Amino acid sequence: MxxxxxxxxxxxxxxxxxxxxxxxxxxxxxxxxxxxxxxxxxxxxxxxxxxxxxxxxxxxxxxxxxxxxxxxxxxxxxxxxxxxxxxxxxxxxxxxxxxxxxxxxxxxxxxxxxxxxxxSLVLKMSNLIPILAGGLIGFSAGNGFFALKQGNTTSAIILGILLIIGFIMANPFYVRKVFPPVRLNLTPVPKRNWNLIWAATGAIGTIIGLCVAIISLWK
The missing domain is CATH 3.30.310 (TATA-Binding Protein)
Known part of the structure; x- marks a missing residue:
């Protein structure tokens, strides 16, 4: 056989x-x-x-x-x-x-x-979230410490928020809740899940915006 x-x-x-x-x-x-x-x-x-x-x-x-x-x-x-x-x-x-x-x-x-x-392209891209989370945690922790040392409270707060986001992204329970390895849509829905796409785009945009804000504050 x-x-x-x-x-x-x-x-x-x-x-x-x-x-x-x-x-x-x-x-x-x-x-x-x-x-x-x-x-x-x-x-x-x-x-x-x-x-x-x-x-x-x-x-x-x-x-x-x-x-x-x-x-x-x-x-x-x-x-x-x-x-x-x-x-x-x-x-x-x-x-x-x-x-x-x-x-x-x-x-x-x-x-x-x-x-x-x-x-699913969105679900495939979600496999990169742990890598992004690790980078975000490292970036936020390192620069947050430097910001506090320099007395830049605003940047430190923003970096603290990014650090929290990084830890949330690193939690596999939350990630797989939003982006499961297999998604079953058994009720009539469009082929492309726009809610997931906009959620992912919004999250990335928020992180980029916070990073830009930090850079502008340090100039």
């Missing part, structure tokens, strides 16, 4: 993407000998709908934590021919098994292309 496993992050999926994924998998498995299992987990419940299309077009429950699509094709002697499991939660985990190496590799490439198209 040949196998292929992979995980993905910085992924943003909406309802149409999940349905498209179901269609892709359905197309690659024989209809008669295939067992399909869909599992949707919330904090308090587990759903096992017959079809994700019907489930997601009905009233979608709040706080979905995980969606799993499992396809298993059996031979006439009940031995497993091929198997695919896609788990979408905090990360996307992909597991493929099959007797045919060509099929396994082809399915891995097909799903890899699918998930690469779902990469």
């Amino acid at each position: 040949y196998k292929a496993d992979k995980s993905y992050s910085s992924i943003e999926l909406n309802k149409e993407d999940i349905i498209e994924l179901e269609d892709i998998l359905t197309d690659k498995f024989a209809t008669g000998n295939t067992r399909k299992v869909f599992t949707v987990n919330t904090k308090n419940r587990e759903f096992t709908p017959l079809s994700l299309y019907g489930f997601l077009n009905d009233k979608v429950p709040d706080n979905i934590e995980n969606i799993t699509l499992s396809f298993r094709e059996m031979d006439t002697d009940y031995s497993q021919v091929k198997y695919v499991r896609v788990s979408i939660g905090k990360y996307v985990f992909l597991s493929i098994e099959g007797k045919d190496e060509v099929w396994v590799n082809g399915m891995a490439q097909l799903l890899d292309a699918f998930f690469k198209k779902k990469k």
Whole structure:
């Protein structure tokens, strides 16, 4: 049995993407000998709908934590021919098994292309936040000490604010709350999440503005 496993992050999926994924998998498995299992987990419940299309077009429950699509094709002697499991939660985990190496590799490439198209630029850029936070903390702490030594209270206060922002940015809990590795948008929303874009732009603009203010005060 040949196998292929992979995980993905910085992924943003909406309802149409999940349905498209179901269609892709359905197309690659024989209809008669295939067992399909869909599992949707919330904090308090587990759903096992017959079809994700019907489930997601009905009233979608709040706080979905995980969606799993499992396809298993059996031979006439009940031995497993091929198997695919896609788990979408905090990360996307992909597991493929099959007797045919060509099929396994082809399915891995097909799903890899699918998930690469779902990469979010904003979520990818959020991976740079810890680096920016470290630089901001170092800059603020060093220059804040120098500002206090020079008696420049205004600059010291601004640098103190930047230092606090740096520590907040360095906290993975807050970062992943705003920029999760996988974002599920199961209600009708625009493809591009403008709220995240404007939030990130505003935060960067604020930091740049404070830095410019410090430089102008020191001149």
